[in-house]
Amino acid sequence: MSLRIVFDLDGTLIDSAPDLCAIANTLLAARALEPISLVQAREFIGNGASVFVEKLRKSRDIPDTDHDALLCSYLTLYAALDLTLTAPYPGLVEALSTLQAQGYAMGICTNKPLKAAHAVLDHFELGDFFDAVIGGDSLSVHKPDPTPLHAAFEALGAGPRLYVGDSEVDAETAARAHVPFLLFTEGYRKSPMSDLNFQGNFSHFKALPELISSIRTRAAWH
Numbered sequence: 001m002s003l004r005i006v007f008d009l010d011g012t013l014i015d016s017a018p019d020l021c022a023i024a025n026t027l028l029a030a031r032a033l034e035p036i037s038l039v040q041a042r043e044f045i046g047n048g049a050s051v052f053v054e055k056l057r058k059s060r061d062i063p064d065t066d067h068d069a070l071l072c073s074y075l076t077l078y079a080a081l082d083l084t085l086t087a088p089y090p091g092l093v094e095a096l097s098t099l100q101a102q103g104y105a106m107g108i109c110t111n112k113p114l115k116a117a118h119a120v121l122d123h124f125e126l127g128d129f130f131d132a133v134i135g136g137d138s139l140s141v142h143k144p145d146p147t148p149l150h151a152a153f154e155a156l157g158a159g160p161r162l163y164v165g166d167s168e169v170d171a172e173t174a175a176r177a178h179v180p181f182l183l184f185t186e187g188y189r190k191s192p193m194s195d196l197n198f199q200g201n202f203s204h205f206k207a208l209p210e211l212i213s214s215i216r217t218r219a220a221w222h
């Protein structure tokens with residue numbers, strides 16, 4: 001039974017905030033509204049597309065009644081994204097290659113729309129690392145509900161579980177699923193690290209394989 005590792009996507013494997021910020025500002029420009037900053041975009045990411053649009057609306061006093069139309073335009077632009085402003089975090093491919101060579105089963109549980117998640121994985125040639133991908137619209141509920149995380153682990157077979165993410169949403173999801181959690185500290189977290197529960201943390205992917213090995217030894221996982 002090999003260890004199963006599930007990763008969050010936005011703010012954990014890839015820095016996608018500049019592209020999502022650009023989409024938001026295209027929508028705002030069409031309404032002759034002021035653009036949001038990259039800092040704001042990072043704050044809006046983490047709970048999926050609908051919450052992103054809700055936070056965007058509230059920041060610019062766009063009425064609730066416009067939500068569905070704005071979400072629809074957002075998703076259309078999202079689906080057409082060429083990902084020029086998105087980048088995998090440094091050291092990611094090397095870390096995933098090491099973990100794959102160590103025989104771990106790996107998957108993704110993201111609140112990003114599933115098609116967009118697959119588009120990112122294809123674009124950056126990361127798809128072969130992952131045997132399961134659950135998106136924000138794969139099920140009727142999304143993180144912090146633990147159901148999508150359970151689904152990702154189930155698709156990876158049997159074995160101990162570990163979840164890796166960047167945000168409060170991920171920490172809550174892991175806690176509700178009773179899964180050990182590793183925090184990537186350079187993503188889109190809003191609160192201090194001391195407010196979150198995690199079993200380990202890392203700020204660069206070169207540290208991840210070693211961190212997982214040490215946690216494995218501590219937990220006596222085989």
Ligand SMILES: O=C(O)COP(=O)(O)O
Nearest residue numbers: 009010046047048110111
């Ligand atoms: O789409 C989002 O809001 C965030 O996606 P994530 O779950 O990969 O961080």
Ligand SMILES: [Mg+2]
Nearest residue numbers: 008010011166
């Ligand atoms: Mg994230």
